[in-house]
Amino acid sequence: MLNKLHAPKPKPVKEPKKKPSKQRVLVRWSDGHYEVVYRAGLNMLHVDKLWPVGTKQISVHQALIDILDRLCSDFIRRRDGFQCVLCGSREQPQNGHVLVRGKWGTRWDLLNQHCQCSSCNIRHGKAQQAHYYYNWFMGRWGMGAWEYLCEKAESRRDNKSWTVLELQDLLEHYEALYEKLQGMASYDNYELVMSGFYGEKAKERYK
Ligand SMILES: [Zn+2]
Numbered sequence: 001m002l003n004k005l006h007a008p009k010p011k012p013v014k015e016p017k018k019k020p021s022k023q024r025v026l027v028r029w030s031d032g033h034y035e036v037v038y039r040a041g042l043n044m045l046h047v048d049k050l051w052p053v054g055t056k057q058i059s060v061h062q063a064l065i066d067i068l069d070r071l072c073s074d075f076i077r078r079r080d081g082f083q084c085v086l087c088g089s090r091e092q093p094q095n096g097h098v099l100v101r102g103k104w105g106t107r108w109d110l111l112n113q114h115c116q117c118s119s120c121n122i123r124h125g126k127a128q129q130a131h132y133y134y135n136w137f138m139g140r141w142g143m144g145a146w147e148y149l150c151e152k153a154e155s156r157r158d159n160k161s162w163t164v165l166e167l168q169d170l171l172e173h174y175e176a177l178y179e180k181l182q183g184m185a186s187y188d189n190y191e192l193v194m195s196g197f198y199g200e201k202a203k204e205r206y207k
Pocket of ligand 1: 121
């Protein structure tokens with residue numbers, strides 16, 4: 001009995017601690033559609049014809065950022081008729097940001113994005129050449145819009161300043177917009193402004 005009391009206690013078998021897994025999603029493409037499948041929750045998001053067929057795994061946060069980027073790029077080029085707003089060229093139409101994409105407050109602001117040919121887009125990124133696009137923007141939308149953009153640009157410090165929920169809300173907003181405009185070869189910007197896509201103030205700015 002005594003021996004038994006003094007016998008060393010058997011060490012409890014430790015369960016290996018599971019690392020809290022990052023929330024991941026599986027992004028699948030097929031037939032021009034892709035799905036974002038949440039590992040937790042199985043919420044689904046559908047966006048049409050944006051990415052080529054393929055499969056990869058990324059975080060929910062990053063998936064939403066990628067989707068928003070691609071959705072905006074497609075949307076903006078259609079809105080501007082696949083034509084560079086600066087020089088009128090239709091060569092390699094791209095989505096040109098007035099304030100750089102790294103400004104997270106305005107990364108997906110529709111006012112901050114316009115269709116540019118690749119040459120004008122590259123030129124905008126070069127030192128001392130950005131004023132061409134700035135001048136165009138000022139002439140097109142005015143000082144009030146410029147101030148609005150500059151202020152909004154600083155409202156988010158980095159990508160982490162956006163929560164998954166906020167990104168989801170924004171994506172839903174754009175998806176609705178995208179759906180509404182499905183089937184149109186290009187979007188009438190005047191119609192967009194007047195229907196309030198840029199907010200109420202933009203109606204006054206539109207000339
Ligand atoms: Zn151009």
